[in-house]
Amino acid sequence: MSAPDESSTTTRHYRWDLDKTYLRTDFDTTRDLVRTFLQSAEDKRNVPGARRLLQELLAPSSDDEPRMVSFVSGSPRQMRRVLTEKLRLDGIEPHQFILKPNLSNLLTLNFAAIRSQVGYKLEALLTSRVLGARVDELLFGDDAEQDALTYSLYADVIAGIVRGASLQWVLREAETDRRTLRRVMALVEHLEPSSSTRVERIFIHLARRSPTTRFDAFGARVVPTYNYFQTALVLYADRHLSSASTLRVIQAMGAEGYTASRLANSVQDLVRRGFLGRTDVDRLIAALGERDLVLGRPGRELARRMSDVLATMESLDRPPAPRVERIDYLAACSDLGRYVRERRATGGIGLLRRRS
Amino acid sequence: MIVVDVGAASQPSTALEAAAQASVELDVDLTLVGDESSISAALRGLAHDGERVRVVHAPLVVDRNLPLDQARALGPLTSIDVALTLLSARSDAAMVSTGHASLLFERAAALLPAPGTPARPALAALVPTIGALEDPGSPGFAVLLDIGLSADADAADLATWARMGAAWFGAMTGEPLARVALLAHNRLLDAAPARVREADALLRDHDDAFAYVGLRRADALVGGEADVVVTDGFTGNALIRGLEGVAEGVETLAARARTRWTWRVGMSMLSEGVARLREHADWQNYGGAPILGLRAPVVVSQSSSGVRGVYNAIRVAQALLERDALARVNAALPVAGVG
Numbered sequence: 091m092s093a094p095d096e097s098s099t100t101t102r103h104y105r106w107d108l109d110k111t112y113l114r115t116d117f118d119t120t121r122d123l124v125r126t127f128l129q130s131a132e133d134k135r136n137v138p139g140a141r142r143l144l145q146e147l148l149a150p151s152s153d154d155e156p157r158m159v160s161f162v163s164g165s166p167r168q169m170r171r172v173l174t175e176k177l178r179l180d181g182i183e184p185h186q187f188i189l190k191p192n193l194s195n196l197l198t199l200n201f202a203a204i205r206s207q208v209g210y211k212l213e214a215l216l217t218s219r220v221l222g223a224r225v226d227e228l229l230f231g232d233d234a235e236q237d238a239l240t241y242s243l244y245a246d247v248i249a250g251i252v253r254g255a256s257l258q259w260v261l262r263e264a265e266t267d268r269r270t271l272r273r274v275m276a277l278v279e280h281l282e283p284s285s286s287t288r289v290e291r292i293f294i295h296l297a298r299r300s301p302t303t304r305f306d307a308f309g310a311r312v313v314p315t316y317n318y319f320q321t322a323l324v325l326y327a328d329r330h331l332s333s334a335s336t337l338r339v340i341q342a343m344g345a346e347g348y349t350a351s352r353l354a355n356s357v358q359d360l361v362r363r364g365f366l367g368r369t370d371v372d373r374l375i376a377a378l379g380e381r382d383l384v385l386g387r388p389g390r391e392l393a394r395r396m397s398d399v400l401a402t403m404e405s406l407d408r409p410p411a412p413r414v415e416r417i418d419y420l421a422a423c424s425d426l427g428r429y430v431r432e433r434r435a436t437g438g439i440g441l442l443r444r445r446s
Numbered sequence: 447m448i449v450v451d452v453g454a455a456s457q458p459s460t461a462l463e464a465a466a467q468a469s470v471e472l473d474v475d476l477t478l479v480g481d482e483s484s485i486s487a488a489l490r491g492l493a494h495d496g497e498r499v500r501v502v503h504a505p506l507v508v509d510r511n512l513p514l515d516q517a518r519a520l521g522p523l524t525s526i527d528v529a530l531t532l533l534s535a536r537s538d539a540a541m542v543s544t545g546h547a548s549l550l551f552e553r554a555a556a557l558l559p560a561p562g563t564p565a566r567p568a569l570a571a572l573v574p575t576i577g578a579l580e581d582p583g584s585p586g587f588a589v590l591l592d593i594g595l596s597a598d599a600d601a602a603d604l605a606t607w608a609r610m611g612a613a614w615f616g617a618m619t620g621e622p623l624a625r626v627a628l629l630a631h632n633r634l635l636d637a638a639p640a641r642v643r644e645a646d647a648l649l650r651d652h653d654d655a656f657a658y659v660g661l662r663r664a665d666a667l668v669g670g671e672a673d674v675v676v677t678d679g680f681t682g683n684a685l686i687r688g689l690e691g692v693a694e695g696v697e698t699l700a701a702r703a704r705t706r707w708t709w710r711v712g713m714s715m716l717s718e719g720v721a722r723l724r725e726h727a728d729w730q731n732y733g734g735a736p737i738l739g740l741r742a743p744v745v746v747s748q749s750s751s752g753v754r755g756v757y758n759a760i761r762v763a764q765a766l767l768e769r770d771a772l773a774r775v776n777a778a779l780p781v782a783g784v785g
Contacts, residue, residue, distance in 0.1 A: 296496070298493075299470050299493050299494060299495050300493060301490065301491050301492055301493050301494075302490045303490045303491045316495060316496040316497045317497055320496075320497075348497075351447075351475060351500075352475070352497045352498065353497075354500075355475070355496065355497050355498065355499060355500045356496065356497045358500055358501065359496035359497070359499070362482075362486040362489075362501065363486075363490065399500055402482075402500070402501070402502040402503060403482050403501065403503055404481075404482040404483050404503040
């Protein structure tokens with residue numbers, strides 16, 4: 091854990107997963123894994139908009155709040171040099187950068203630890219916390235692994251909601267190896283009952299296009315998004331991003347080939363799912379309308395496109411995504427296991443059964 | 447962009463599941479038309495690509511079994527009308543529908559008439575041919591039209607559809623000279639009805655856009671003796687239903703074979719052949735039927751279409767757009783009609 095910041099300001103800590111969240115990584119086959127391992131920093135590609143969004147979040151603001159980013163990844167430690175170089179090329183300087191000790195797990199024949207995701211990440215998140223008078227965290231993961239479960243569990247552990255035997259049950263259900271489980275339980279034992287750290291939102295990049303109902307059990311704190319424009323919109327609605335920053339994310343997405351149509355669809359999708367309200371949509375459309383140039387066209391064109399797409403909905407007033415007071419982690423572990431098995435059985439995208 | 451009339455589907459989840467799958471697997475943007483609230487709720491449970499899907503609300507959904515006059519009385523707020531209106535406003539869109547067929551045909555003809563031609567639209571089905579079993583390089587299908595739009599076609603209609611079918615086959619397969627036949631009960635012209643004899647005369651006098659091979663029986667369709675087979679909508683519909691029945695018969699026989707061990711042994715020895723036959727005869731593999739003679743592509747998916755059937759209909763619509771097939775079909779139409 092980092093030394094406490096004695097000032098009374100709120101520290102913003104952005105904590106990112108790397109593969110499929112920040113980087114566009116393929117590791118579905120052994121060949122993909124080998125290729126990823128051998129890739130140079132220059133060859134590694136970002137998920138569209140991720141770099142720009144992170145840069146905007148880290149940009150100095152008028153409120154003087156300290157902002158920092160940390161990465162916790164399941165990639166092996168042997169990739170640290172290349173990944174650090176990649177982040178340097180992107181202009182990102184992480185406060186902490188934690189990678190998984192896969193080789194030492196292999197050499198000590200701790201195969202369970204190699205497989206374990208939830209326990210490893212929970213331990214890494216707990217040990218790399220930034221302490222301060224008040225720390226607000228935003229967590230970024232994806233749907234390829236168990237990020238929604240791990241991040242929610244972490245949030246509830248530091249909030250004092252999940253502790254002791256119930257945490258132990260969840261970690262066992264999530265197939266955490268014994269050594270990791272012992273270390274996590276020891277860390278949690280020394281946590282203050284209710285920490286000054288608070289997880290505000292958990293963003294899940296839908297790299298695998300999973301059904302969003304998969305994340306209902308975690309409540310509105312978890313926001314599944316199809317792209318980083320959507321993530322930026324929710325952060326804009328939450329007042330984490332200014333309209334200027336959000337527009338810069340749009341420009342970055344445009345440079346990656348995103349069309350006005352796909353961006354407008356993204357807005358409609360968020361509204362339909364209750365993550366974006368009418369007021370924030372109006373605010374965004376007004377900001378776009380004032381811009382001379384967005385995606386190479388007058389800003390009012392994209393604004394009109396978004397208005398048109400929203401006008402075809404039955405209504406813009408949707409109930410916000412519900413908050414969940416107490417997450418049933420055992421059920422979530424079991425659902426996740428079923429989903430992973432289904433995905434393997436169908437040979438690809440979950441819940442899209444190939445009918446014979 | 448592909449507009450999918452989801453609201454009018456007999457099983458909304460079927461069209462919706464197909465569209466969701468297409469949004470992930472195909473490089474295509476989709477606009478789903480129907481009851482927006484229920485579509486939005488159902489989409490959440492499906493793996494789909496939210497940035498490629500847009501939902502457009504249509505307040506009324508037409509029951510497939512509603513008599514045409516009652517369906518017509520529902521007015522312009524049905525999902526069919528809303529989808530067709532969206533289509534008519536764009537030049538880069540196609541539509542897929544599993545909805546009320548008669549209303550769709552009527553409204554499509556009214557809202558999307560082909561430019562400058564008096565041609566009656568025709569519904570064109572893809573029929574699997576044995577060519578695919580013998581020669582993997584062959585297109586593996588023939589075009590049968592009309593299969594239900596115009597029961598009372600005259601000779602000029604048949605000749606026009608022959609041109610449209612040939613142009614469509616050429617656009618979809620790249621074959622330069624489609625072989626076109628008129629459907630009859632034998633090859634003898636004297637025994638054919640008057641409209642077929644007259645159409646034969648018109649087609650013998652045609653230009654070089656296709657190869658007219660004369661009259662052919664229904665078995666020649668599956669046999670691959672022609673690439674395009676033309677008939678009136680009444681006969682075409684009866685023929686296509688018969689072929690579907692045969693395909694279902696193969697399925698039923700294969701399923702029955704599992705109940706007796708001697709049959710199971712026999713089937714396992716023939717398993718590869720049976721699998722190929724089932725794959726070949728399965729109508730879901732042949733997608734939907736496009737309406738030819740409109741100014742925008744509209745693909746009709748059969749009422750019994752499963753997810754794969756509607757998914758393939760979306761692929762057909764995408765191919766129509768990518769190959770600009772409808773423009774080629776409409777360009778093949780004579781300005782003053784054939785003959």
